[in-house]
Amino acid sequence: MNQATGAPGTSRPGGRTARVREAVLRAAGDALADKGIGGVDLAEVARLAGVGKTTVYRRWGTVPGLVADLLAEMAESSLPRARTGALETDLAALAGLILKTLTDERQGPLFKAVIAAAASDPQTAAALHRFYRVRIDEWAPCVAEAAARGDVPAGTDADEVVRALSAPLYYRFLVSGDPLDPDTAARAAAAAAAAARAGAYA
Template sequence: MSAEPGTVRPGGRTARVRTAVLRAAGDVLAEQGFDRLDLADVARRAEVGKTTVYRRWGSVTALVADLLAEMAEQSLPRTRTGSVRGDLRANASLVQRTLTDPRQGALFRAVIAAAACDERTAQALRRFYEVRVAEWAPCVAEGVARGELPAGTDAATVVRAVSAPLYYGFLTTGTAPDPADAERAADAAVAAAQAGVYAIAT
């Protein structure tokens, strides 16, 4: 069975083309939004042949899916501070810095908006967050092992609880969160987890 367009990880010149195209696609998303994303325009910006872009990705949604996969792979690894509170504050800080960044913040806003009306983009966005949550979930499991959180705490749910208020504020107010918002979100998630809110009933 052949792979979906844009999902094969190439090397050499092909890798350089992919990097240039994904960078150009991200620029268009950040500057103009999903509805203005056009493969021919992306090819022009990336200085590659239009035929190459159409052959490799085939559609705007395939290109966005590959962009999100690349972003998930390139995101910073989780931080180990020795405490679940410290780890989750680091996670919240990473989310806050991403949303505050002019390019990244605009890019995420565009992709999230597109995901609301395009199922393939929604699937790609879910995969992106699955990768990121899986990267950070071990810090919660380690907190349980150290006795900082109750046994049975759902690690993935706790990680999502950290970033949820940051994204909600970002999308509903149009204002990026600040470091105090990030710290408060992490502390609230830790407090709820310690109270057993995220413990899975057995």
């Protein structure tokens, strides 16, 4: 991670630096989940993390800078993609992971807070876009592998298949308030796989 002169989260620190980063990001995530981004204060995050206020201001600078690093850390630590050998079960694993994240008592409110902040803060929006770009890059190869096996048409847009799976889950999470449950996740995965097989994303 760069210091004040660069974007947070651009390298992975070690030793005490890593412990400080972990403590600060954990405190920031808790504050986001509890209060939303408007309730996050750098001095309070420093107090909760047990580190000096100067350290937090010097290394992260602003709340959006802290949120950007939090998203970078979440992308770094998220589970790797499934390798089941079949598109349907790979996509079902992704849908299950999204469901688990969005319904988690801490992660769900945290994502809502970040997504809400991204609507009005360009730095938070850019960090959120990077987070999802990392996750799409992680999971898109399962579609490319399905194309190589002949399970979906050649030239299928793998990124679009991943987006198509994710979209109905996020719609329920953010817009409709309809239940998010394993059946919903399974349907989203099956629908994305069926559409990919039919050539909808070719």
